[in-house]
Amino acid sequence: MYIGRAIPAVAFLVLLALLLSLGEWQLRRAAEKAPLFDQFLSGQDLPALTTPVENQWLEENRYRTLELRGRYDSSRQLLLDNMIHQGQAGYHVLTPFQLLRGERWLLVNRGWVRADPDRRVLPQIAVSEAVREIRGRIDTLPRPGLKLATAAPNEADSWPQVVLFPSIDELELRLGVPLFNYQLWLASEYPDGFVREWEPRTMAPEQHLGYAIQWFGLAGVLVAMAVVLGVTSVRRRGN
Incomplete structure (x- = not known):
């Protein structure tokens, strides 16, 4: 008899503890994300940088605006797979950008393009290699959460190449040039881009x-249900 009465109470306490812990976990996640979004919002109000950010200063300058001159390398572009836009x-089209000064290249994210149902058919992403000025915001390369698919295989010498959450080291090996360890989100008002709705x-x-x-x-x-059931049970026993 006692065990039969104890089981609902234990189940109630376990479920209550679970719900409260999930709520507290979401509060902690909100507190962790707040500085990132504050940095994103403040980055658009700060003056634009005109020289590349060195790798060791990336975190402090994440989401800052950067203006540079150079030229795209249209012959060796990368397609970052598993990027979802409106379902x-x-x-994401990553185009190497050679600066007019310095040895390291920059990866410019020119935006999102839809994938063909036949994954062997790649989008047309050619771009002029004339010298130009670009403007965008600094961000790290995407990191994997849950991988739902694998990138389509590439011929070793075929371009563009499809990549799935690569590291900068891997991209340097593919491209054969030294890279800054971040990408530049191309500003929406600049030409030769695709869908650009940048946010964390x-x-x-x-x-x-x-x-x-x-x-x-x-x-x-x-808790309310437990109280109601408890009161009802007491009244029944009283009757």
């Missing part, structure tokens, strides 16, 4: 707060 699968590639703090409210709300509903 559609596609690629992670859930916003507000979304985490929304989920936290949901978990805490469910915990509140659970």
Whole structure:
């Protein structure tokens, strides 16, 4: 008899603890994401940089605007696979950019293009190699969360090449040139780009707060149900 009564109480406590822990976890995630989004918003208000950011200063200058002169290498471009836009699968187009000064090259992300259902058919992404000025915002290369697919195989000497969450070291081997350890999101007002709706590639703090409210709300509903059931049980025993 006692064990039968204890089981619902134990189940209630376990479920309540789980819901509260999920809510607290979402609050922690919101607190972790807030500085990143603050940095993203403040980056657009700071003056544009006119010299490349050295690799060791990347984190402090993430999302800063950068203006540079140089030329694209249209013959050796990269298609970053598994990039989703409005529910559609596609690629981010990474084009090597040779600066007029300095040895290291910069990877310019010219935006998102839709993937063909036949993954062997690659998008047309040719671009003029004339000297130009570009402007964009600094960001790290995407890192994998859950890999839902694999990149299509490439011929070793065929371009563009499809890559799946590569490291800078891997890209330097492919391209045969030294690279800065970040990409540049090409500004939407500049030509020769594709779909460009740049924002941090992670859930916003507000979304985490929304989920936290949901978990805490469910915990509140659970407590209310337990109280109602408890009161009802007491009344029945009293009768």
